[in-house]
Amino acid sequence: MGETKAFEALTPDTLPQRLGSLPALKDRIGADTTQWRVREVGDGNLNLVFIVDGGAGSAIVKQALPYVRLVGESWPLPLKRTFFEYHALVREGERAPGMVPQIFHFDAGQAIIVMEFLSPHIILRRALIEGQQLPKIGRDLGLFAARTLFRGSDFAMEARKRKEDLALFADNVELCDITENLVFSDPYYEAKLNHHTSPQLDGLVAELRADRDLKVEAQKLKHLFATRAETLLHGDLHTGSVMVTPQDTRVIDSEFAFYGPIAFDVGMMLANFWMSYFSQRGHEANGSRDAMRAYLLGVVEEIWATFRDEFSHLWRTERSGILYQRALFEDRDDALGAEQALDHVLHDIWVDLLGFAGVEIHRRILGLAHNADFETIGDVELRSRCEASALKFGRHLAVNRRHIHSLVEVHGLAQRLEKETVI
């Protein structure tokens, strides 16, 4: 039996020698490793990401580290997250064709995935900070969410297959633990790794942490997240997990995948567009971002409308799982019953996505892992004003989600909060 090699982190210098004989790489980018140019470009919180240019082509080599890159070796994190990322990518590719990078090779022991180099794509978050208005993302992300979330659930899947997948992804414990703590708990008390724009936000932060209704809602949302194993989630679907050109949208980084509530992925995604909206005031050095703000609210509307339409279409055409069987409705001449049930399911998703969006906004301003939308605002006073508006908005979504009926209401509030100085 061959010996399993111990894990070793790649470096730009060792990568050509270590991966030079991989057909998945050399057949695509060129076999002469002396010609390979390797750059480490990972800017996420967890992994190494290399662009390997071999003369005849390029590829991405992504490798997990046995710890959280953002924090260091004091926070160990298992390499098996690459296994979940690989299996989630395969499923996303089947369920939403053309919307994830192609995978060329997977090595569980070395925690490596070799995949398509997307060019000239850039990270969506970066594009939004620059003020780029991408024409396709609203529709593309709405479709991605509806297709992956519907097709990974008991609405569509054969029961045995879904339960096998539920068991497979249930082992992604440590990545769920990150979300459970960083999103739902840490922002609401003085957790060790938290930080925020201080002293400007100190008063508002204290107010939020003393807000009993908010804490109870955050825990109800955590309860949902931990127990409602409804579908295979991407699990970290923010604007840093999407690569774009004006014509193409690809979702990356599915290592947080596990079975959870449909509303979580949708809520996290919308939250990140709303944060972009609140951060635009901090990026107006080269001109007003009024048009960009209007564009961002339009994208949210398009994501939600597309999600609803596509989810409804799949409900009518692919509902072959154990839930809301056709035998009870369409097959008994009661298509209206199936429509009524669909309305209820979509309503529940709506209510919960608002809550998940609220806490996602809070954790990006109060917790460990902030986002570049706000962090790149150099003027601290201006940044804190943007963040304060977003914090108030998030609080309203989380606490009042059951009484919010439309995006018109949500966006009316966003516009008012964005204009007024709330600290």
Ligand code: SR1
């Ligand atoms: C410790 S990891 C912090 C965050 O980075 C990832 O992208 C996830 O969003 C996670 O919550």
Ligand code: MG
């Ligand atoms: Mg990531």
